[in-house]
Amino acid sequence: MTEAHEPLTPFSLADLLARISHEWESRHRIFDLPTARFFNVSKGPDISMDFLGRPAATPVGPAAGPHSQMAQNIVLSWLAGSRLIELKTVQIMDELEIGRPCIDMETIGYNIEWSQELKIPQSLEEYVKAWMIIEMMRRWDEVTPLIGTDTGPLVFDLSVGYDLAGISTDQVAWFIDSMMDAREEIERLRPQIGGEFARFRDMDFPARIADTVTLSTFHGCPPDEIESITKHLITRHGLDVIVKLNPTLLGFERVKEIVIETLGYDTTVLRKEDFDNDLQFPRGLELIGELNSFAADQGRRFGIKLTNTLVVENTKGFMPDDTMYLSGPPLHVVSTTLLGELHRALPGMLRVDGQDGPVQVSFSAGITKENLPAAAGLGLAPMTVCSDLLKPGGYGRLAPMLKALWKAMEGVGAGSLREWQAHRAEQSGEQGPVAAYIATLHNPTTNRRYTLAGNSKLPRSVDNELQMWGCVACNFCVTVCPNDAFFRIPTPDELDATGLQQYLVLTELCNECGNCMVFCPEIGDPAVVKPRLFIDPDRFEAVTDLAFLIHQDPDGYWVLPNAAAADHTG
Template sequence: MAELQGMPVGRHLEAIVAECRAQNSIGGYPARKMFRGFPGFDFAVDFHGRRPATPLGPASGPHTQMAQNIVLAFLGGSRIIELKTVQIRDQLQIPRPCIDVRNVGYNIEWSQELRLHESYQEYVNAWVLLKLIEKLELLGVPAGDPFYATVFDLSVGYDLAGISSPPMQRWLAGMQNAEAAIAAALATLPPAFRHLRHTAIPPNLSDSVTLSTFHGCPREEIENIVQHLISVHGFHVIVKMNPTLLGYETVRRVLHEALGYTEMQLDPQAFETDLQFDEAVAMLQRLQAFAGRHGRHVGAKFTNTLVVKNHERIFKDEFIYLSGPPLHVLAMHAMQRFRQAMGAGFHLSFSAGINKQNFAAAVACNLRPVSTCTDLLKTGGYTRLFDYLKNLKQAMAETGSRTIAEFILADAGGTAASVAAAGEINAGRIVPALVHDPQYHARMNRKAPPKINSHLALFDCITCNKCLPVCPNAANFSLPIGKKSLPLINSLRFQRVNSCWRRRSKSPISRISAMTAAIATPTARRPAVRSSRSRVSFSRKPALRNPRRATASTSPRPTR
């Protein structure tokens, strides 16, 4: 497996400040797309008694594994960060590739790619970096403003034996009190930032957990895990549900008949072994009472991925896991049915096929957080988050709303007795219409990304600018160099063909490749190549042990 390696806080902060000053960006994220709030609009929501500044978050997955992941998500406006799932088995061999998002989304991966202690360090580093960004006021917002209010929501799996094991117990306790780790992280700050070494940073990184369990996990096991997390650790707990709650026939009808995804073949056994709807309702009712006795909250998240039979050539596994547009429709139907059974006031979070077009509608259904993954693995990467909040602001302005509560009430016509009741009313209007929305239909999601008729070797870059923002780990970056004339290495190997240089073996080499080679290896006698390109792309080696493989491994990966 490709290995990821984090950097100390000091090196992160040096890079952040230097890039911010030199290029007006952070981790390649341009300042013009950074969320700084919208005057007159308050996006804050309640989350287990805390008030994060927005309901938006990256879902537990590749966008919340490394410290830079979390910083970039924050820059886009995410304020409820669903951290990557951790488990006791932290030396997994994950097949490559493990994610495919050419149109919809499929994956065969699950938990963290780091060791437990490495995941812990990355989350501590991210927490510290967010506080230092606030302290330095790099976004131009005064320190202490509610704009910065951010919540880390843990994600753990997958069975009671693993979660209650000593290493996991220590890990969970460390997330609740990271005082020593925070002090150690601050100690890595270089002399230029010595004045920040004693910054007061809250030691409690999180007081909530979203529980992820194996497909087919028995009801008793899930219930015991939740009770353990509440009674032993004092966490608020959200249980991630599977779309199989809807039942085989309902899922088949929506997926095949309503949306047209007939190529996706379901696994009947998954519907038999997964938690059943009535079981889930009864279990959450018991857990709601249990949590109340301990002064904690429980909720449900919709949904996990949907297991389908492998009909693609990308993966070798018998089954693959669906995300993206079709899952959105299924998850919203499951959410609405579950809320009707549990009551309008029951806490629900959501992550399935969220994008800038449907984010505001999900917020109107009183879901929090509303998180995303698959959409961020498309062109633009983290910068797509800004448009989620921009569209939410527009929807709020159209209803004359200035807060999320006002928006939910106004979207329901202003007649609901409470925000909870209004959210249920809105879902009753929004969810049935989804099957008629073309953006979720198969015919709109079959097109594969365009390909070029060229084999790209190392540094033979077409400068499409897709890999830079899409990589969840910010492992790629560009250096602005302007127009320059650079000599070409070993002219005997290349010949000029129109506006490009080609290898005499007929393997194409772009002008940018020649530039990169010339920079890397000076040679005395060589012809000049004039370039009109303005950027050269490299891998950010300090963050990775094996940059090529690690960059490939962090291609589209929704969580399971």
């Protein structure tokens, strides 16, 4: 069953800047990220990467998904160390009704997410706002002592879907053109820069925000369609293109063997027809060769992304829909095995194993702090993350991930990713780093982290009904929310409530994804039970159940209850 949900209502640039300024002054955080989780690229070895000919200061960033949808998500990713932002997929059908909840991170990670939940012009505005805020943060002397004065190059990578008809429409073409030359949007937003950031109002914001794209296609998209879309993006827009491939490319029997037999996820239901309808391995090889040649002939670059999530039957029932998409540890093994098969079948073609092949390999499948050093050692770039950032700690998990890479590199004296990859190649001997790494993922003595046995622990729970005020104050709802919709405040003296901290939700930023409900140890849905705050008076007026309005006047911020909430505020 698909339920209606409240649409996301992005904050204006002025409101986002006011929030940054207020939060910094009052709590020394930005969008709830503590300063200890800010990342400074200059404090360790050079981990910059080449992405389709463009430099990026780190090889990590959010995968197109819940962490790259709203402006504050993107800024959070960047502060925490991301330098390749794969923006959430934009497509012509921008009035989707997505089933809720849409994320299930109870164990390994499933979702029924899709593309941007905003209209195309709103998506453009979110991405441009994020770009402008990052440019201001780079120069804001409050944070430069923490992030460094040289934060290094950043790449915004577009993601578009899902078929040629949609991608060729005027609306999607306008979106792509506007990201490649954002002058008009920047000038439209510029007057909103004020307060603490007024000194940046006349800044020269770079207007070319993106000129690369990662293509997402539907399951079952015919190979000729993938080819036509890629050629269209190259010839009509002059973009360098990465094509995201599905894990089904590895074939039904092989994926089943890995997921069910090797890793032990014996309740996972794979449907053969999902594999039969998708791109097949031999045609996939042809396509990679053909599109790489086409791109080179046009003076453009081409790459592949491994992989999309794995389509499985929804047997859990936490989310609606018959189908759900598996991610996390088992997908890491499937996608890396697929990498090995492609690498073997296309000798010298892929840019992995220390080889300068023409086809870049972007990777997204269960990247964590534990496996990032090994994945970087294969030559994968970028490595994008989603499932791991949905766990407690959220965006704050990125900096420790990058520091784990630094530590591994420092341990062998590697001063760059090239040197790190050369070291791993030397260590792995004749078989090469890719084959050596895959062997560890299939070996029962070294792959526990990826197996059912290694991923059966459920989030902790306490036998207590969640209430509006007071709770065990674990802070999980704050960190697991991709939209940073939750925040906490010290319990006001005048409030008759237990606990030193209270947790509140900015309802306009909540898309009811369900992730805070999965991790909240108490019984109940924090996004529903905790005080729901609005900043838009019209939306606030329209709500009849408990709600609060954040009101700003020259004396500061005030929280006003509606009639239903007045009885609950003590």
